[in-house]
Amino acid sequence: VTLDQMREHEQKVKLFLDEHNISAGTDIHVIAQTLNVTKGGEEPGLKSLAHLSDPDENGRMVVTFQPGLSPEATLFALAHECAHLVNKDSTPADRPHGYNKPQIEQLADYTAAALLMPLDAVYTFLTQGSYKRQSPRKRMVMVRQLCKTYGVDEIIVLRRIQEVYDLKGF
Numbered sequence: 222v223t224l225d226q227m228r229e230h231e232q233k234v235k236l237f238l239d240e241h242n243i244s245a246g247t248d249i250h251v252i253a254q255t256l257n258v259t260k261g262g263e264e265p266g267l268k269s270l271a272h273l274s275d276p277d278e279n280g281r282m283v284v285t286f287q288p289g290l291s292p293e294a295t296l297f298a299l300a301h302e303c304a305h306l307v308n309k310d311s312t313p314a315d316r317p318h319g320y321n322k323p324q325i326e327q328l329a330d331y332t333a334a335a336l337l338m339p340l341d342a343v344y345t346f347l348t349q350g351s352y353k354r355q356s357p358r359k360r361m362v363m364v365r366q367l368c369k370t371y372g373v374d375e376i377i378v379l380r381r382i383q384e385v386y387d388l389k390g391f
Contacts, residue, residue, distance in 0.1 A: 222331050227388055230308065230328060234335045237307045245339035249300045252336060256306045257281050260299055263288040271298035273305065293374045297333060304332035334381045338371045343385045352382070353391070 222230075238245060241255050253260065257280050264272065264285035274283045284302045286295050310325055322330070347353075350363050367378045 222327050222384075224387055226328060227331065227384055230332050231335055231340055231388065233307060234332060246342055249296060249303065249337060253284075253299060253303050256303055258299075258303055258306070259283050261285040263290075270294065271302055273302040291374070293368070293372060293377075296372050297337070297374070297377055300333035300337050301329050304329040304336060307336070308332055331384070334373075334377055334384070337373060338367070338378070338381045340385060340388060343367065343381060344389055347382065347385065353386075 235245075237243075238247075243252065243255065250260065257276070258273070259281060261274075261283040262285060265288055267285065267287045269287065270290065271284050271286050274285070276282050284299055286298060290298065305325075308325075308328060310329065346367065347363070352360060352363055355363065364375055364378050364382070367373075367382075368375055371378070
């Protein structure tokens, strides 16, 4: 994801939140409800991490999950599917595994992280804690604090930290 794409998707998140009178950092379940998305259960045999159904007759969509996902992976997968809708993607369907994802999926991952971990809040946390000047051990303590605060895995936090520093010009 390029810096310009990051800026564009931060703006999409801001516009979506403003249009719906939602504060940055609002629980993803509230955002899902706003999007008419319901969290479903596990779907045995699902090849991707999560799947967003087509809208039913009331416009409601359901996200189902691959069995055995951690709570953190489930939360991020829900945010990823919501991100497709925030991004106004034409075919939200699945959150695939692994690397080498199509661009649309990478941007949904980016938007999901932006929904879960607001840019300004993460930036404030990092600057107040002098993240860049800390020892590796203290940085990991800060990473774990962010994991606990936002309910995501370390890899999501580490990626978001880099994005925040890229966007803020560090």
